[in-house]
Amino acid sequence: MPGFATRAIKAASRVPAAPQPPINVPIYQTSTFEVASALELAELLEFARAGHSYTRYSNPTHAALEVALAELEGAEACHLTASGMAAAHGLVLSYLRSGDEILIPRAVYGGMVGLARSVLARAGISARAVDTSDADAVLAAIGEQTRLVWLETISNPTTAMADIAAIAELAHRRGVAVAVDNTFASPYLCNPLAFGADAVIHSTTKYIGGHSDLTGGAILGSGERVAAAREIVINAGGNAAPLEAFLGLRGLKTLALRMDRHSANALAVAQALEGAPGVAAVRYPGLASHPQHALAQRTLRGGMAGGMLSLQLTGGRPAGERFLDLLGVAVHATSLGSVETLCSHPASSSHRQLGDAELAEAGLTPGTIRVSIGLEEAEDLVADLATAAAGAAS
């Protein structure tokens, strides 16, 4: 009879049969899977047979969320990643090589600027910022080396919107692909592939997770595109984790309900704060005053515009910093897309290196506050944010 340690390891490795399927997908918290032959392992590592070999490549919990997200985005395939930035990195590099150029929005999530400067530049790939709220400006910017146009359905943090269908049509005529970061809209409010985009990424950290308790990302598109991006993610080690995939699945079940409420709360706050003391402007695609309001009505589900808005305070940089100290309901924290309302001041945080002129280039003012509206009572949020705006100005 084998010794105790041997028996303990064997005994504790037996996977139970589960004749009644669990309601929730189990967390397959394992880094590796037993195979029956060298050929089986070789084929699994090449994705030439169904199954799993090693969690950096694939995992059943990841697969469950991948299939669900692909269905909800209308994509052929999906690959999960460690973060939204790992998804952006894998997808961008699947399109580009040394000498190529990517066009990115002038108002873009700061992480994309970081990716361009710290990773793409080293690989000889250049990035150029364009006003992606103007399809003709994007077309005019496409040059000999341009291979990819990067869009955000709704931009972080200005809420500027890109006309995905118009840009995809123009870019495709020039043989240039279009990838969309659909994080702010989520698959509930918009499906960029249906508007002609070639690929989509999400930071699942945000609305898909929805509770500020996971970090993850997803790449979606054709089987061929996702396989190309997956190869980069696997080799760069940007894989997802089973617990994060489980939390993503849990979040997905309530995504629609949450987005309805985020959108209703954000519209109520945007309407109440437009013209309120201390507020120079409110940027929210659901407001008639938003430059792309008509596009939002046309392309986002039911005209709902999600939970992200930006407030431009009258008192500039000092007012932006004071505003955060005056919050009682909303929380001063980075990130977005969660049940709690989160506020940040880009000029003193994500965009702190930029002077006023550079902020203006990115569509920001020194007093811009980014607000991720949560699921609290709308009237409590209106009172909290209005009080902080008025107090910050005085």
Ligand SMILES: Cc1ncc(COP(=O)(O)O)c(C=O)c1O
């Ligand atoms: C629009 C957008 N895309 C991508 C990311 C990156 O996501 P992650 O932090 O999961 O890497 C963020 C993060 O804030 C974001 O706001």
